[in-house]
Amino acid sequence: MAKVTLTIDGIGVMAEPETTVLQAALAADVYIPHLCYHPDLRPAGVCRVCMVEVEGRGLVPSCLTPVAEGMTVSTESPQVDKVRRVAVELLLANHPEDCLTCGKNNRCELQRIAAYIGIDRKQLGRFRRSKEPIPIDTSNPFFNRDMNRCILCGICVRTCEELQGTCAINYVNRGYKAVTAPFGNEPIAESNCEACGECVVRCPTGALSCKGFQEPTREVRTVCPYCGVGCGIRLGVRGGKIVSSQGDPQSLANHGRLCVKGRFGHDFVNHPRRLTKPLVRKQGELVETDWDEALGLVAEKFTQHKGKQFAAIASAKCTSEENYVAQKFTRAVMGTNSIDHCARL
């Protein structure tokens, strides 16, 4: 389809048809503050900080407004500033003021927007702060839910529903008391949450944050070792240790998404009790050895148990090719059809 031409802050912008003003602006490297928009999700239009002025229509949320040929958009005007500023000031007046010790410090969208629009300490000081503290939900082994920092952008709710299909969280309560929570406002560990962490990586604030997060010094692109899907991951490395794992958006296997294992399951790599050498049992004791000896022993034992004595179960951690080799080996070398796969059980 033909592209649509519109003007944003006086600059001519070509946009894909059926995109929104916000998407068109971001694609053209024009920043419009936004909190509840996420490229992977349907727009919700609830944070109201992405307001822009469209000629002939007045103030509109850019994340909900489809581009139109000849449209003239201003991302900055006294009206825009007034409405957006009130929304951001309200959010800040209901937010803890301890950015330096927050897990999302420096990676927080609220911080970024506050910096962008410029907040006056005295102005903000006029706002009443009446939010009651909410206990932090630490029940999940991998991430915390600190609803004191939640801005109710609803990204986590939409992620869990639209991407993960689990629907573990939703809005509860009304008005000022509204929060996102698992069913019955129980701890998340007691819900049907699968701990995939998809919501955690999308949360724009410190409301959802990984336990013990450390900023990596560099990232390594690789493939998740856990299963045959072969999700692309970016392992964050710091001081020779893996400190984080993110889905690789460029990987066609997972488009940036991961499951609980791929995202949170890499601490075994640096675990002190991890086996790094093969062990063989000698006189009832397991002793370290090298691979030659270990594999030699296996081969020797296999030769003694060909045919009916042998059966194999292949693993879902293996790729299709590896599984193929396993069945070929069982039939052709070991001489039996007794081969099965754990995914069939």
Next chain:
Amino acid sequence: MTDRFDEFKRRSEEKWRALQSAQIPRILVGTATCGRSAGALEVVEAFRRELDARGLEAHLIEVGCIGLCYAEPIVCITKPSQPGICYANVDPAMAAELVEAYLVGDDPLGKYALGSIGDGSVEGILPLLETPVFKLQVRRTLGKCGVIDPTEIDQYVANGGYGGLVKALAIDPAGIIEQIKASGLRGRGGAGFPTWRKWQFCSDTQADHKYLVCNADEGDPGAFMNRSLLEGDPHAVLEGMAIAGRAIGADQGYIYCRAEYPLALERLHAALKQAEDHDLLGDGILGSEFNFHVKIKEGAGAFVCGEETALIASIEGKRGMPRPRPPFPAVSGLWGKPTIINNVETLACVAQIMQHGADWFAEYGTEKSKGTKTFALVGKINRTGLVEVPLGITLREMVFEIGGGVLNDKPFKAIQTGGPSGGCIPRDLLDTPVDYDSLQAAGTIMGSGGMVVMDEENCMVDIARYFLDFTQKESCGECVPCRLGTKQMLDVLDDITQGKAEPEDLDLLEEVGEGVHAGSLCGLGQTAPNPVLTTIRYFRDEYDAHIQQKSCPAKVCRELITYRILPEKCTGCRLCAKVCPADAIVGEKKQVHVIDQQKCIKCGVCFEKCPPKFGAVECLAGQPTYPTPTTGGTP
């Protein structure tokens, strides 16, 4: 095609005429929710008992409400060939008295009568419609409420009911939309959007299914227009729904009614069954090709569920939260299909327009606001109730003619229209005509028809606080400006009413109010600041008194008033000192008493207890101006 209906109509009319000319008296008792809460069911029982005891025969009929809340329970007694006589505030004792005096004897007991109804006159009793409360009213939508038995479909049919549907079936959908357009009907649910235009959008959208939803959520505090109509004349709404359904091409209708309206629901269920039995709803209505089914959906009573998109979510079984528009429901609504949502009263108007024609409807009203509209007139007013007036009537006429003026002849201060989404209009705008555009120009809205009258004893800051408290609690919490902004405004208002606010806080209120108005996602948030912004606009001096003088001129806000004992009047009877819960009153018997202002919690018990013949306790606006004694003695 309509032979069957014609036959049904003929029989219904015959039955109705027979009832009207019956040789035994008719006793109509208003037993809608309002009547019931005033004891109407006991009155019905009392009549039955008294009639039985005397072996008298009469038609005892339960009807809807004629709108005079202050006079409930209301009974109308019609003796053969006599006009009916309406009685106010009837209780079982009065029922016995009436049976004895008027049915056994011939004394209509004029002292209890409100007025007479129908042809002929009774000495000493004014025709009801000539009495001040009815004189300026035009009862069309409510015309059958209190007159027919809402549980009998034939009484509705005998009075022209379902005639509109028959006409609608005879013309094409475009013709129906044309009629509604010609009538000038605008939505009665709040926003006043032209009904035909909405229908046209929906009619223009192609889809395999379309829905028509009747919005009977009625969440405004104090509003009961829709409830009364559903209880008193449920078929009018069903008829309007079927007509609307045909106009837009819907085959399924929903009535979204709050579960707190059990009687309305009961009447709707019964009416629905009767309409289906008579082929007026269902497949192939009256032999035509038109299929239209209606389901009743009970809502849990959230105010926000009256908003179209939240209502749709609620019917779909989801949490009642608004979603952004576009897409508008007329294009993609319930289950993703084109959906029209209309208010109860709008649909009742639709039935009337099809029955009587567009010109008939447009006889009343102004250029841009046609027809009549129901209002719930409440507050500090002599005659509270449900009224129906031609649009364009002035607020002054509503308050002083229909409502009989302010209670106890106190000075009028303001009138609040449009419920929590509306605003307060001051005395100098009393001549504002009641129409969509004039009210909007005054900073408020017509809304669904709530009107609250306020006198000098109402504090405008406190009123604004009350409404904000409501919207703040009812906000769905989804969007930032509404969720946090209404709470912020409420907190500031709390501080103002407690004397803890600074002059800059008024700017803050206005700033946040404008941000919430311009920034919120749905109508709830967009209109929530109205009560605050209009009171600041019209009653700024009252805000200033609270903030600067720490004084509440209306003497409502506890922290900003002072109780004081007037030494020259106090006799030292000790009554006040004995009841003061804070032990704040000191003074020996027969000595002048004094209130320790530090201890006083402003409960006002002393003020109430001091015998009127002494009248020694006075309530003042503002803070104490004299030093507070810590022990007894004179100030």
